[in-house]
Amino acid sequence: MSYPEKIHQQAEAVIARYPEGRSRSALLPLLHLVQSHDGYVSEEGIAFCAEILDITKAQVMAVSTFYTMYKREPTGDWLVSVCTNTLCHAKGGQRVYDALSEELDVGHDETTVDGTITLEHAECLAACDYAPVVTVNYEFFDDMDETAALDLVRQLKEGKRPIPSRGAPLCTLREMSVQLAGFEDERQAALEGNAQGEATLAGNRLAAEAGITAPQFDPDTPLVETEEAK
Ligand code: FES
Numbered sequence: 142m143s144y145p146e147k148i149h150q151q152a153e154a155v156i157a158r159y160p161e162g163r164s165r166s167a168l169l170p171l172l173h174l175v176q177s178h179d180g181y182v183s184e185e186g187i188a189f190c191a192e193i194l195d196i197t198k199a200q201v202m203a204v205s206t207f208y209t210m211y212k213r214e215p216t217g218d219w220l221v222s223v224c225t226n227t228l229c230h231a232k233g234g235q236r237v238y239d240a241l242s243e244e245l246d247v248g249h250d251e252t253t254v255d256g257t258i259t260l261e262h263a264e265c266l267a268a269c270d271y272a273p274v275v276t277v278n279y280e281f282f283d284d285m286d287e288t289a290a291l292d293l294v295r296q297l298k299e300g301k302r303p304i305p306s307r308g309a310p311l312c313t314l315r316e317m318s319v320q321l322a323g324f325e326d327e328r329q330a331a332l333e334g335n336a337q338g339e340a341t342l343a344g345n346r347l348a349a350e351a352g353i354t355a356p357q358f359d360p361d362t363p364l365v366e367t368e369e370a371k
Contacts, residue, residue, distance in 0.1 A: 144175075148174065155167045171193070171322070172190060173321040175190060177315050180215050180315055212259075217314070218313040220259045221261070221276075223262060223273075224276075232273045234272065234274075237287055245294060268283065271284055280305035281305050281306050282305055
């Protein structure tokens with residue numbers, strides 16, 4: 142497969158973000174970029190990344206198979222991830238997963254027959270204060286139960302885009318992959334989602350009361366030279 146000119150231009154823009162001689166660091170966003178075109182990281186996508194970064198296909202494959210966000214099979218427009226890790230599990234995450242699995246007639250990392258929805262178990266989604274959580278293309282649906290989760294996927298099947306509990310309005314996995322490659326969400330309503338959750342704000346208030354702050358990033362931190370990079 143040859144990629145369209147736009148993908149080549151975006152790939153060059155991604156590589157230009159990195160210091161000279163460090164282009165291989167662009168691999169992660171480039172994998173999202175090819176996923177935005179193909180719907181998954183295809184063999185062609187792997188070859189494209191290898192060629193443009195002047196690394197081997199085996200190196201690209203090693204990275205793409207390490208991270209679960211890179212899909213190795215065609216994936217639906219809607220990637221439904223159900224957290225079944227400790228806290229979500231204790232609050233019913235597995236029941237949510239089982240209900241969705243039965244409704245969609247798919248198991249972990251499988252896609253519905255019509256190709257629209259892919260279901261997966263997920264490890265902690267860093268939203269334990271809203272457990273059990275489900276994400277659709279990485280946007281959060283908080284405090285789920287079987288009924289709410291079934292309603293969510295039925296809406297997706299009907300072509301609707303339910304509003305996430307927090308974050309931006311839903312977009313397809315391909316559209317999300319463009320953003321994950323580091324390009325702006327150009328939708329007019331991209332910033333109109335529900336931005337805050339009460340549990341998060343409560344944590345923020347407690348941190349403020351206790352005088353706890355996150356350390357600042359120091360832009361003067363020198364790059365660490367590895368033997369390989371020299
Ligand atoms: S355990 Fe589910 S979000 Fe942390």
